[in-house]
Amino acid sequence: MTMRARGRRNAALAGGLGVAMVLAGCGASETSGGGGGDTADAADLSIDCAPYEEFGDLEGQTVSVYTSIVDPEDQPQIDSYVPFEECTGVDVQYEGSREFEAQLVVRVQSGNAPDIAFIPQPGLLATLVGTGAVVPAPEQVVANVDEYWDESWKTYGTVDGTFYAAPLGANAKSFVWYSPSAFEDAGYEVPQTWDEMVALSDQIAESGGKPWCAGIGSGDATGWPATDWLEDVVLRSAGPEVYDQWVNHEIPFNDPQIVEALDLVGGILKNPDYVNGGLGEVQSIASTEFGDAGLPILDGSCFMHRQASFYQANWPEGTEVAEDGDVFAFPLPPIEGESAPVLGGGEFTAAFNDEPAVQAFQTYLSSADWANVKAQVSGPGWVSANTGLDVENLVSPIDQLAAEQFQDPNAVFRFDGSDLMPGEIGAGALWTELTNWIANDKPTQQVLTDVENAWPAA
Amino acid sequence: MTTTTPVMAPVPVDERRLTRAERRAVAARTKFSSPAASVIALVIAVLWTVPTLGLLITSFRPELDIRRSGWWTVFTDPTFTLDNYNEVLYGGGTNFASLFVNSLVITLPAVVIPITLALLAAYAFAWIDFPGRNVLFVAVFALQVVPIQVTLIPLLSIYVDTGLAGSFWTIWLSHSIFALPLAVFLLHNFMKEIPASLVEAARMDGAGHVKIFFQVLLPLLTPAIAAFGVFQFLWVWNDLLVALTFAGGAPDVVPLTVRVAELAGTRGSDWYLLAAGAFVSIVLPLVVFLGLQRYFVRGLLAGSVKG
Numbered sequence: 001m002t003m004r005a006r007g008r009r010n011a012a013l014a015g016g017l018g019v020a021m022v023l024a025g026c027g028a029s030e031t032s033g034g035g036g037g038d039t040a041d042a043a044d045l046s047i048d049c050a051p052y053e054e055f056g057d058l059e060g061q062t063v064s065v066y067t068s069i070v071d072p073e074d075q076p077q078i079d080s081y082v083p084f085e086e087c088t089g090v091d092v093q094y095e096g097s098r099e100f101e102a103q104l105v106v107r108v109q110s111g112n113a114p115d116i117a118f119i120p121q122p123g124l125l126a127t128l129v130g131t132g133a134v135v136p137a138p139e140q141v142v143a144n145v146d147e148y149w150d151e152s153w154k155t156y157g158t159v160d161g162t163f164y165a166a167p168l169g170a171n172a173k174s175f176v177w178y179s180p181s182a183f184e185d186a187g188y189e190v191p192q193t194w195d196e197m198v199a200l201s202d203q204i205a206e207s208g209g210k211p212w213c214a215g216i217g218s219g220d221a222t223g224w225p226a227t228d229w230l231e232d233v234v235l236r237s238a239g240p241e242v243y244d245q246w247v248n249h250e251i252p253f254n255d256p257q258i259v260e261a262l263d264l265v266g267g268i269l270k271n272p273d274y275v276n277g278g279l280g281e282v283q284s285i286a287s288t289e290f291g292d293a294g295l296p297i298l299d300g301s302c303f304m305h306r307q308a309s310f311y312q313a314n315w316p317e318g319t320e321v322a323e324d325g326d327v328f329a330f331p332l333p334p335i336e337g338e339s340a341p342v343l344g345g346g347e348f349t350a351a352f353n354d355e356p357a358v359q360a361f362q363t364y365l366s367s368a369d370w371a372n373v374k375a376q377v378s379g380p381g382w383v384s385a386n387t388g389l390d391v392e393n394l395v396s397p398i399d400q401l402a403a404e405q406f407q408d409p410n411a412v413f414r415f416d417g418s419d420l421m422p423g424e425i426g427a428g429a430l431w432t433e434l435t436n437w438i439a440n441d442k443p444t445q446q447v448l449t450d451v452e453n454a455w456p457a458a
Numbered sequence: 459m460t461t462t463t464p465v466m467a468p469v470p471v472d473e474r475r476l477t478r479a480e481r482r483a484v485a486a487r488t489k490f491s492s493p494a495a496s497v498i499a500l501v502i503a504v505l506w507t508v509p510t511l512g513l514l515i516t517s518f519r520p521e522l523d524i525r526r527s528g529w530w531t532v533f534t535d536p537t538f539t540l541d542n543y544n545e546v547l548y549g550g551g552t553n554f555a556s557l558f559v560n561s562l563v564i565t566l567p568a569v570v571i572p573i574t575l576a577l578l579a580a581y582a583f584a585w586i587d588f589p590g591r592n593v594l595f596v597a598v599f600a601l602q603v604v605p606i607q608v609t610l611i612p613l614l615s616i617y618v619d620t621g622l623a624g625s626f627w628t629i630w631l632s633h634s635i636f637a638l639p640l641a642v643f644l645l646h647n648f649m650k651e652i653p654a655s656l657v658e659a660a661r662m663d664g665a666g667h668v669k670i671f672f673q674v675l676l677p678l679l680t681p682a683i684a685a686f687g688v689f690q691f692l693w694v695w696n697d698l699l700v701a702l703t704f705a706g707g708a709p710d711v712v713p714l715t716v717r718v719a720e721l722a723g724t725r726g727s728d729w730y731l732l733a734a735g736a737f738v739s740i741v742l743p744l745v746v747f748l749g750l751q752r753y754f755v756r757g758l759l760a761g762s763v764k765g
Binding site: 068069073094097098099103110289292313314316 | 521522525526549610611612614615617618619623702703706709716719720721722723724725726727728729
């Protein structure tokens, strides 16, 4: 008995020492925040302060920003506000949370809304506008958006004819990751059309390899990578007009053109000869975390992986992302025509009050100045659809490629459809049905019919 | 270890005079100290510890290993690194030491306030006869069934209206509110168990309520207070929901758990850090639990089971 008690006390003592050491360690080392690489120091960058003078003297005011962007991507955000703070004397308080989407609604409803929130889904923006808490964008922001953004981006920030939220960052989803060195060793060429891509897949399969790897696991959100596949192919096989009608439910969800598109996806994702390189059978797609799904490319057990530009953050440290490096990406090729349509996502800046400091900050965020400052302080993995962004300022070649896609006036851009559909579908039925489609081999027609039946009555 | 205690140790003179409860207690003691029971206990203990052990091992493995294989592969291919802990403690823009302090600053008052209030309330419910006492006591305990989720938005609205939002007060008050029903109930039951004759004797000697409370009851209540303290400490320390909701908008007030929740990164790509983060955040609760374990178990039985 006494022996045991003493042992416990010793364990407690050891634990206590551990805490003390941890605390001491924290005090001793003053390491600065992440980032790294060849990024610029925000304090060295300066902008033209003139656009913010019309908002009056803002010295000493604070603007709170609430976002879903957390460590390590948050530090470049905070750094990118420095030139604005130096111009105006406004103090921008940044807060990021992974529970942003749930917490923002709680805060807005209890009257504790932040000044500005970065909203990643147009659908959520519409919900918030419905509560009456969001204020329309000031005229300076409207002018900036008209000048720097493609018309389609403006419509995603518009609810019922009123423009509320300017676009901020963006990501391009129509990418296929591959290993340039593996392609070169095997003598494969980057495919330029869908048919070439299928031919290449056949060639790899015949030589005994598995051309594709995929994973749609993502906790509660399992299934979303599959929705991107479907959207990308609808955009290619049926065209942007049909895509818009489909997203807005002007045609049924199980329209024959959508069935055809999903069957095209199935030709790759449900083809046992093609998948799932290095990870297992077809069913393993449903159980593999999306973040890990592309990693077999590194050891050569898989050759292609369709995922957005932000996937570059998932490659382990030391992986060279470049056209002649360990991994790179090519645009998912078009089925018809020359140029590949671009599927993408992004955040929008919604303001919850119209104080001059807040409006000045909104104006800054929608300007080309901000996009360029942000590009210079960011590491790889950030891009904006702002056409005032100088592509040279981006660090990573994949971001440069994405920015070129966004800025190409001929490229068709469409926002991620599942973010535009009602939440019950875009963040619910579509996820689960597509997971069933892969995991339980549910027939294509039935999957789409079940989603159609789940669509909320208007 | 458990030496096989002689079964018949405190058997009174006459076996027939044993009450049913006592007989059952003796039988239980025999059953629980049998070798079979020890083996079962050992197996359960191992089963329950394996996931934690896996987590501990994972927290020391290199990133790529964590992503590509399970922790059990260390037995064939042992590679360890402190990088994960380095990243959790010093990586990113947040200062871990200040978060640790925040967690402490949140936890201590959130434990002391409800215990203090609940002690006073429990005393009144147990030893002061006032009209409506039972109804009120049931009403207080009935609050235990209110799920805290339904209170989040109304409570936050009140804090915003009174200007408290964004300070430690919101978290202290919220935790106190949520803890009080159970605290009052547990401490009341414990106080009731103290023989009435003890309190009456003190009263005969001329002691008032204050004197009885501090000099007679409080010393006897120490295990119950410690037990509830451990309970509440662990709950508050591990809490994410309350802190996230009420400390929201005030980054200098958030506790450790909020930072651990953000560790995985915007798109979950850094989930390999979670094992190390979990271990950093359980260091203190582990110390508290090991230190006060005896009270914990004793107090668990104290409030609920009579006799």
